[in-house]
Amino acid sequence: MKYLLILADGLADYKIAELGGKTPLEYAQTPNMDFLARTSIIGKARTIPEGFPPGSDVANLAVMGYNPEIYYTGRSPLEAVSMGIELGDNDLAIRCNLVTLSDPEDYSRKTMLDYSSGEISSAESKELIKALQNELGGQEISFHPGISYRHLLVWKNARGRKVNLTPPHDISEKVVGEYLPTGADSAVLMDLMLKSYDILKDHPINNKRRAAGQNPATSAWFWGEGNKPALDSFEKLYGLKGSVVAAVDLVKGLGISAGLKSVEVPGATGAIETNFAGKARAALDELKQGQDFVYVHIESPDESGHQGSLKQKLWSIEQIDREVVGLLVKELDQFQDLRVMILPDHPTPLSIRTHSSEPVPFMIFDKNHPLNDSIGIYSEQAADKGIFFPEGYKLMEFFIKG
Template identity: 50%
Template structure:
């Protein structure tokens, strides 16, 4: 038996007037997921423990079966594992986004507005150039910068403190004054980064191309070195991770799962969907893995952008270009498999950030046909599935213990 988790990051949403009262998932053409749903059990799961922040960090830990209350030590340390940073026990890791702030003349830094948390999904190559400029000016023995992917990078603070910091995607369109760090060293570093990056030649070229400049660092997600139990020790399955995002890769490193790199997988709308499907099939059928976790970032990014059209496109791409070829490959192999499809959390268009609401899940077993009439979406999972998983980290038991 093989096991697959297909995770559409931020795919769940709220009913939208623009879509006739439907959610993007409900509105999208998802022929493959809807066909599978008619043979599957569907329901709702609470992936975010009460009182915890609705992030992809806590939610994906839960989907993998790790109770966030026990295992979560912060988002950035998980990303540090992916990048290969050997954190000391006294280190604190912070996410360093390259963001776009408004560029009015003659106003203080704190009066600027945050426009884009991802700087138009800046390429890793462009981001590396800008981060090098920041590193050259600001790095010290106490504060060290590390490159990640796209806009997502890291700051390691030697003998640091886990301070409260605001995620940039939670405050898009707002003046940043009330969301800056209380720690004055971090705050001054962010302010200086704007001075370094505002007129950097690469940003000058980005503006000419109609792209948002990556004109400031933004620190958030502080945490200490994590310690996860081995996934194989926990489940007795050899697991693999397919993701373009350092957070998920870091979770895999901590859980001693295999990380599979897919050329062209970039965490954006135009990622390599087919390549992810092929990689998943290959690792399950040819490379000895029992379990594969496929993470797709695009729906979440489009939710943060507030784009209904692109979020629908991301969901349709996942359905037609990732799930369909993967299911076809598994069916052609004759291998029995169970497939869990779900988001980690909602990223509603109306708020452009995460929420803690329950998410719809579907479990398909290639050996069974439950002969149902429902489709896969929030409304039908809530009304027709009649299954609610209150502790999201227990859902994996339902997948594995058929």
Template identity: 50%
Template sequence: MKYVIILVDGMADYKVESLGMKTPLEIANIPTITLLAQKGEIGMVQTIPEGMSPGSDIANLSVMGFDPNIYHKGRSPLEAASMGVDLSETDVTFRCNLVTLKGDGPYASKTIIDHSAGDITTEEAKTLIEYLGKSFETKDIKYYPGVSYRHLILWKNGPFDYDLTPPHDVLGQKIEPYLPKGPYRDVILDMMEKSYELLKDHPVNLERINRGLNPANSTWIWGEGKKPSLASFKDKYGVDGSVISAVDLIQGIGILAGLTPIKVEGATGTIHTNFDGKAQAAIDALKAGDDFIYIHLEAPDECGHQGDLEGKIKSIELIDEKVVSPVYESLKSLGEPFKILILPDHRTPVSLRTHTSDPVPYVLFDSQKIISNKNQKFTEDSGTESGNFFESGVSLADYFFKK
């Protein structure tokens, strides 16, 4: 049996007035996903446990079968695992976004307008993070460049008592109420404030401004955490496999769970990512003997954060055409039973530009249990109307991998 989970980040949404009170998922032309829904099972799943924030870290842990109430120790240490950063039990890590702030006056009075600094390139970002490292690094504090706007700070034997806010939760707002809080806030806030002075006139940003792009004129530090410990997929579900994602967070979860990370050239985590390359990497791994592939696609989430309705619909359609369809056709050609599970980790409504904790739809296709329902679709409403509901991502994962 082959198992494939296709995680379409932030795909689910709310009804949009300009779409005739439909969601992007209802509008998108997704023939292959629709076919799988007509031949498989649809339903809803509560990926975010009650009382926990609707982050991709918590949601993807849940979908992979790890109860976040037990295994979640923070977002950034999961990213550190992907970046090859070794952590001790007393180290503290932070996610360090490159963001765009706007406004005159003191730092606290500025408004955050872009959590991704215009989807800054990895090359540009590396230059800026290394530049900041020269100013802020000590024997205990280190900066590690990541992918695009997503980076890491390690504080060896650091304190662990903060109240830090994800930047994508406060887009379009003045930052003062959302700046770091807690007894050890001063070091974090000082690095953020000084980063603005160092970055606002940096040549990389002046060039971006000349090209009409958002500058990466500040860091935003959040997502603190400590080293986690996960069981392997082999021990948990009896499968070996790989994880494919442009995002360090997802690769890190996979690595900690014993999956092999597959790097795909041109994988950016945006609508301009190498969808074809991701699909081919999955197909190659399945043909080479992998039992399980976890394919993570970030584009709809990024479009949701940007409030880009057209882009969100287009990204869902591209994923159906360039990822779901070829992977499905390849699985059929292998000549052995297979299951495909397609779902978002959370909703990222374009109207809110941030994540929500609502249940999300799933479709599960089992080549050994083909159903025929020509009227069935993969939408938020259809999932709800099906009557199928999983109270957690963990229970859905257990069901999916059940022999």
């Protein structure tokens, strides 16, 4: 048996008046998902356990079959794994976004204009992170460039430090004053953020971006702190050899930490526009070339949700249907035994522009065991009538063995 898991990040949403009371998933044209749904097991899973924030880290961990209550050690350490950065047992890894803040002189009165600095290119952001490292890096603190607006700060021997940090995508268009680092040990981070603004605001790369009508990356913003992860291998837990196809370091790092092989896809961005078809091709090829399990992650609907763009969200759902699920449907005959699961990690509703904790709809299609009495429709509402997993991490075992 081969297993393909298609993770459409942030796919689930609420009903939208503009769509005649439908959700984007219900409204979008998805002939391929509809085709699979007709004979699939459909239901919901709670991927965010009580008391956890609805982050992609917690949610993807659960979807991958790991109980977050046992395995979760923070987001950034997983990204560090993907970036090839060795963390010491006592180091704190912290996500460093490059963000666009508004102009008021007093930092606390600035507004979070863009958590992604206009999805800044990796080449540009690498220069900016280098500037921060040159001016602010040292024995204890180091900046490491990642992809687009997503970078990493490593704070040596800082395990157990008390800091409370806020994800910048949770405070779009808000004044940042209430969301600055707090906690007994936060002064170091606050100081770095203030200095980063002075270093970045008039950097030649930002001047160029302004001139081109793009959002400048005017500040570092820290969040998602954590310690080195220790996951049992996926093979040990589920008896399958697998691969992960993902562009974002978080999911890549999660896969690598679980012992999955990470597959690079040219043109895969972790942004709204990505190489959908290339990711699908890579995932199917992995299965054909001997892997038992592939986890293919697509960030696009989540980014659309954060940006509050209904048009983009519909487009990204239809792209996933056409380019990813479509290719799979076309090649179904090439697999003897194949099970497919499609689901988001968490909802990213357009109306709130951030993640929510509600259970997510999933569908499981088994090529050789079509379900004759299926609910038949893959949507948030239809899935309410199906099987429910209050502990979302148990869905993996059901997918594989059930």
